[in-house]
Amino acid sequence: MNVIKTIGIIGGMGPMAGIELHKRLILKNNVTKDQCHLSVIHASFPSKIVDRSAFLEKEIDENPGYEILNEINALISLGASVFGIACNTAHSPLIFDVIKSGINQEASVKLLSIVEETKKYCIHTLAPKTKIGILGSNGVYTSQVYLSHLENNFEVISPRYDFQNNFIHRMIYDVEFGLKSSNEVVKDGVLELLGHTMKFFEENSIEVILIGCTEFSLLKEYIALEYSHLTIIDTMDVLCNALIREATTN
Numbered sequence: 071m072n073v074i075k076t077i078g079i080i081g082g083m084g085p086m087a088g089i090e091l092h093k094r095l096i097l098k099n100n101v102t103k104d105q106c107h108l109s110v111i112h113a114s115f116p117s118k119i120v121d122r123s124a125f126l127e128k129e130i131d132e133n134p135g136y137e138i139l140n141e142i143n144a145l146i147s148l149g150a151s152v153f154g155i156a157c158n159t160a161h162s163p164l165i166f167d168v169i170k171s172g173i174n175q176e177a178s179v180k181l182l183s184i185v186e187e188t189k190k191y192c193i194h195t196l197a198p199k200t201k202i203g204i205l206g207s208n209g210v211y212t213s214q215v216y217l218s219h220l221e222n223n224f225e226v227i228s229p230r231y232d233f234q235n236n237f238i239h240r241m242i243y244d245v246e247f248g249l250k251s252s253n254e255v256v257k258d259g260v261l262e263l264l265g266h267t268m269k270f271f272e273e274n275s276i277e278v279i280l281i282g283c284t285e286f287s288l289l290k291e292y293i294a295l296e297y298s299h300l301t302i303i304d305t306m307d308v309l310c311n312a313l314i315r316e317a318t319t320n
Contacts, residue, residue: 075180075317076109078150080141082116083157084250087284087306089114091156094310108317111150113141122159123209123239134160135168142169146177152316153181154309158206158282161185162213180316187312188280188305189219196278196301201225203271206282208239216282227274237263237270242285249285256289264289268297281305 077095081088092112099108118141119134138160142153160166161184173179192202202224204216211234217226228234240263242249247259271279278301281287287306294302 073320074108075152076111076150077313077317078142078145078153079110079112080138080145080153080155080157080160081112082114082119083122083155083160084285085114085116086288088112088156090284090287091154091306091310094306095313098310098314108314109149111145111148113145115141122157122162122165123207123243126159126162126164126209126213133165133168135165136172138165139169139172142173142179142181146174146179151177151179152313153179154313155184156284156306156309158184158215158284158305159209159213162209162215164213182309182312182316184305184309185215185219188216188282188303188308191308192220192278192280192303193223195303196224198223199225200278201227201274201276202278202280203227203274203276204280204282205238205267205286207242207285208235210282211239216280227271227276229270233270237267241267242283249288256292260289261292264293277301278303 079088079091092110095108095110101107119137120130120132122134124130125132125134138155170181173181202220204226210216217228220226240248241260244259245251247257249260279293279297281290281304284306287304290304
């Protein structure tokens, strides 16, 4: 008999992203009664985890990996043993390596990497040399976290830094209309910048849009509808499926 493991979600980066991951775990688990759903412990302490992109761009010195590690260890003590971090930028090596190396090696714990799981998914589902455009934060961009994992198998199309910063990153961080500031409401400013971004990618003949930021995962349905001629890979879905796989497999 399979022993169902307890999933730990490290959220708060931003808070809606963790909620969305938790929601998808519930929706993808096709059951008919409460007692058959997966056990999930969801930690969301946004005030404790400093901004990941700000750290990677050397605007602050504090590495957010240490607080993420603290939260993982706290959830281990509560019984969680399969972990997912609801933030792509937190998987940049300068942050993620701190987390991995700090977990007690004697504990029976599985920390999933959204980047590694996405790489495996892309290799399994896409043709070699497929052109991929990435929607991600400046931290994902500057640390090349997806580029370094995908460039040997695919052609990753990246804009110049000024375009990345003023269009893609701004969709997340603009204080007036960005995804982090507007909760469930997607404002016109985001959609305008998305239009410019998608025009850039289409002019460069991309075939796949990789949603490489959990904030952009909140735009998944809109992107899939408006750009239905493209393949959309949402890394949050990839992580969600991997968490279910690991939690239900001995």
